[in-house]
Amino acid sequence: MFANRIKINSMLLILLSAVMLVSACQNKNTEVNRKATVEEFGKMPDGTPVQLYTLENASGMQVSITNYGGTVTSIVVPDKEGIMENVVLGFDNLDDYLAGTPYFGAIIGRYGNRIGKATFSLDGETYELNANDGDNHLHGGNVGFDKVLWNAEIGDNNTITFSYLSEDGEEGYPGNLDITVVYTLTDANELKIDYEAVTDKATPVNLTNHSYFNLSGDPESLILDHELMMDADGYTPVDAGLIPTGEIAEVEGTPFDFTEPYEIGARIDDVEGGYDHNWVLNESAEEMPVVATLHDPQTGRFMEVLTTEPGLQFYSGNFLDGTLTGSDGSVYNKHAALCLETQHFPDSPNKPEFPSTILNPGETYSTSTIYRFSTK
Template identity: 50%
Template structure:
């Protein structure tokens, strides 16, 4: 009990870091212990002229979430397993240098456009825009200097709420318009982490924001997620070409290795390369069209780990979810607790609009105009079975 009290006090001091310099100095000097076994002093850094720090949220059940300014990234999510033991269920690093020195999206806010835009080009209202390429000839996750590499300001830091803001300037990575972005993380006492994305623009643009957390509900990234059970409430998906750009069609999942309508062990069909979509994605890396788009009361997906009993439901108002099984993790990055992240040691469940929508008029529009407001909602709710 004494350890927990000390840990919570530490978390409160970290929150003070966003208000005044004296509190920042006090908080950072006291960071030898934290509730998440993270040393906040290892996150204190100047990046692009701004101060980076580590912020902790904690609910009444002991669930804890750590977030840092750089990319607005979720660094750690601590939840209880079926035996009451706390498990960190996301991949990441225990210091800011590893985030900035490695090409990764661990836990990051993704923008301006999550997923791919073909040929890094699109036309909006007869105006042509050229983006920066970073995935062959395509633009992936907003380009090489997407939101995952940007410093977010913290406008509010409370024990269960963190508000991150960022101004994406006109022509950043080639996207039009000054885009004011607010991302609010809220940790509720029912062990749900809600993410609210809001944005406004001063000229027409395209927006598709998401979070790129890598989940492993075993709490040990030495394990793969191949034994996890997945459900996705989708009957269709958007097939792609070899570069993972949608063909423009929407096809049925029934009878394919991509069908997760009923609980299915991820590893059961992940290597069925006779199905071309599996071959192109080197596993699962696909956009699932949700059956109940916009319905926040219906779980879009559910993930369960058999060894810990930890479950995670995903709720969203978005029309789709990208299921990515860490196929490109290659053992070159060493994360928290000294674990080397290997292929398929995590899964991403990214709520989103469709990839390449700016070039696919038949897909739901991602256009944002000055008179409008972008709003995207995603909740990750944890439990045990």
């Protein structure tokens, strides 16, 4: 009898171990093979179908991205009560994007931000770019990377890889530029964006993402009470056309000082037109340091920005004017959201004192940015 009990117990232990092993393997496979779902988002004017890809992690965070412009259409994260809401501006259909947006959630290039007078000189040759911001060139021109169809490939580990070939002469830029942008959603509630590019001719490159954030989850609740911190002791002052003067000014004692968390609306009226400036990030020994944090005291949502880039454009949604309505019916008024665009400095091709943005043949442009979400 006793021997039989030992035999039965041993068999039960073996069976239990086998079940645990299978379960562990299934969990591992679920994590490794977690992939995006895909659905049709609409059609281009020529009838070409456009897709919407949705990533979801183990805790239910969701990120949706369309191959039109590589555009992030929604980021759904929990608040301190566990309520899931979208924290970026966007639309639920392609037609609204085709009608025109202020770059909601899009990949920006070939050169993010502004190039003064829409011109630059390189290797003894002057290049004339398309002017689409008064006399200046903004976010890649009339048909920047935000307005093209990207090739998309769904990968393992919750990744989507977007690729695009920007041909020589596109929007006035020299060289064939081959670009890859990889979006990854981690189980740590991080949206990671990796950018790479190669060229066959020297050209300026400055890629970023133009998501508009409102951590309240309600775009009709303005971001003026959000608390922002940026690890930057300097910024680049601009002229009336928002082109940097070439100076790097100290933020201390000015409305540009966000070295400690500060309510955005507290000093915004002291900045003509609102915030739309590049901050010069402090150097760090870390490969990808936390360079900014954003907190909504009402919902408790907290976002950290990590990047390999030297600059950060903080734009406080000054040009939103109530003419656009989002996917949830919200009207997008002035200061309905803000952008934190990791980047090299604006007008660097015309400012040799700024970090270079010139990519040469044989080199690889490579930068990374993470938006990490939590509550506090």
